[in-house]
Amino acid sequence: MDWKTIIYQYSLQLTRNRWDAEDLTQEAWLKLMNAIEQKPERTISKAYLYRVPLENNIGKHQTPPASMMQGGVWCFRHSSRAAYDLNTVSGL
Structure with missing residues (x-):
């Protein structure tokens, strides 16, 4: 399974809404790409993939x-x- 699918499925579980999940996936994907661009040798774990959308979702509801x-x-x-x-x- 690719990273974007993992992020989208988790975002869908968090938001329970397809539109919000797509927005959250885009935001998380951009953060992920920026992190990789800044530090190309970075290892991306599943835990990291789950953490990015979770933090974005929490920030939206504060x-x-x-x-x-x-x-x-x-x-x-x-x-x-x-x-x-x-x-x-x-x-x-």
Whole structure:
């Protein structure tokens, strides 16, 4: 079985969604290719193949830092004006 198939099947188990699994596979594949390009003598184990998509998936589901949250609203510009604008638009 080739590396891309291993990564895709594991990504599918993690996400339970074909579209997300494809995205996760692409991201993991790019990281893998960059790692090999930086260090060509690197040995790629199955554990490494599983670790890359797992870390990418965990990163996608982390909550934003508390400093970017105001009143339960995620503010792109950390200011009270941004929170007001978001709340006004959403009708809160």
